[in-house]
Amino acid sequence: MTDTRYDVVGIGNAIVDIIGRCDDAFLAAHGAPKGHMRLVDADTVTRLYDSMGPATEISGGSAANTLVGVASFGGSAAFIGKVADDEFGRIFAHDIRAASVDFHGTKKNGGVPTARSLILVTPDGERTMNTFLGISTELDQGEIDAGVIASSAIVYLEGYLFDRPEAKAAFRLAAEIARKAGRKVALTLSDGFCVDRHRAEFLDLIRNGVDILFANESEIKSLYETDDFENAATHVERDARLVALTRSAKGSVILSGGQRVEVAAVPIEKLEDTTGAGDLYAAGFLYGIAHGHDLETSGRLGSIAAAEVISHVGARPLQSLQLLARKNGLKI
């Protein structure tokens, strides 16, 4: 095994979030499935943007948010993704680098813009995402830096990558490099609808190629086509080596080799915007595992990071997660 250069390297869609508020009727009128992510084309993103209220632009992208969280805990982190040579590409690259994450992204100019996600937050704090992938769809095996992958303790992959064949191939290549280098492979299922689209392949990966799995309640139920969380948990316990199941206010359940650890959610004053909750839970958990902490501590780090990010608009932490964890009595 080569020296470990990064705790975690992530591969995902490089996205700038355009976050606005709306009511449930607006979602229904635009056919946006509440609480989910849907892919939209250029025309739809333009139409929806024209209809939505004033917005805030903040860098996002699921795996990218997680890597920013890892860095905020004091971990070493890298991100691989693709942006265009445009304003949103410059914003994305600036923000991730400014958060101390090495950006191994490629920049390309050819008229296809940087990915953006119109995120509509309803009064209950729930977010509904409408993502136009733009240049992100061109993420392929050519982007995968074998040296970076092989020198990272964990390679973290977002399930969203499966929505494009080229990105899926990049995903599989990265997982293979990591496996050969004796590194861990982590996967997030990303979204219930995403699981619907790729159930068989996800199951195969979880059984044969993934060391650490993240899923929320909707995703794990979708994976095993059940309405019962405990039923899904029983199934995934058999299939996965290590899985962290997030359950919003109910905290998380960590399952591994017969062990079951339940971690409470960290109470918050006010739920502002759930965007990034799962991404930041993964950040804390991955930081913990990479630094040799036990499952409970890793889960608690996840809960602390998730609580921070849902207390404000935007999917990346606004304060040092390392300091926040220490304030919460965790020795990291």
Added chain:
Amino acid sequence: MTDTRYDVVGIGNAIVDIIGRCDDAFLAAHGAPKGHMRLVDADTVTRLYDSMGPATEISGGSAANTLVGVASFGGSAAFIGKVADDEFGRIFAHDIRAASVDFHGTKKNGGVPTARSLILVTPDGERTMNTFLGISTELDQGEIDAGVIASSAIVYLEGYLFDRPEAKAAFRLAAEIARKAGRKVALTLSDGFCVDRHRAEFLDLIRNGVDILFANESEIKSLYETDDFENAATHVERDARLVALTRSAKGSVILSGGQRVEVAAVPIEKLEDTTGAGDLYAAGFLYGIAHGHDLETSGRLGSIAAAEVISHVGARPLQSLQLLARKNGLKI
């Protein structure tokens, strides 16, 4: 007098804010005068952006923020400004229209980008602005729609316009059209340094062409070159027809024809970011005056709007100011 189409039309720089956090040492290292606005060139804005931390992009611009506030109170509002045909221009145009402000702006493509302001917020909540005007410097008399000006009860002008001769000419033309149409002219002094640059002209305007003047403590002291607020207040009371002086946590002092009205600041839970405080005070005050409210009520509307905007990041309200005013017992 023609029919009144708008309560307020504003003319100003159309700017997207890039808001990040920093400490006082960062400001000092980059020569950014704390609490002020300075104009920077393209190279400086790039260098500063590369050095600053992760940021959030939100539409801004002093007069534009004010007009959004007027609309949020339920007033009719229009804004005249200039953006480029680029991402930031699209963001600006979208956000102001989505806030129910008619955007009489022109869009131009010629390589000069839409204006942006790097706003650095220190832990005390104070904001320091570094503005690259971009295409905004091309705002000139050609942008002034005489019909819009003549049909607005109040034309609101930002002092920042004086930093460019063409914009100043546009400013003077708009004031002249308003005066001839029997409309009111309102002016904000914008910034203490800005006052330093244009003291004589501002004084002449205040004595001869302005009906409603806005200034904060730093600006009014700078105008009369005194360190004493009451001394400055005595001077401006003689020079101005109606002036609202904002004093942060100390509230505001309104002076007109021998009358002095003191309005308390509205208490807030936590000061997050002072960006937009003065702009939103002006929004409430102008809405009040345009709708025939007395000076005290108008001042209270200003205080309510300012309190809302400093409780979160960004210079535009996140909730309906009309509802907020009603919750505070004001009948609007």
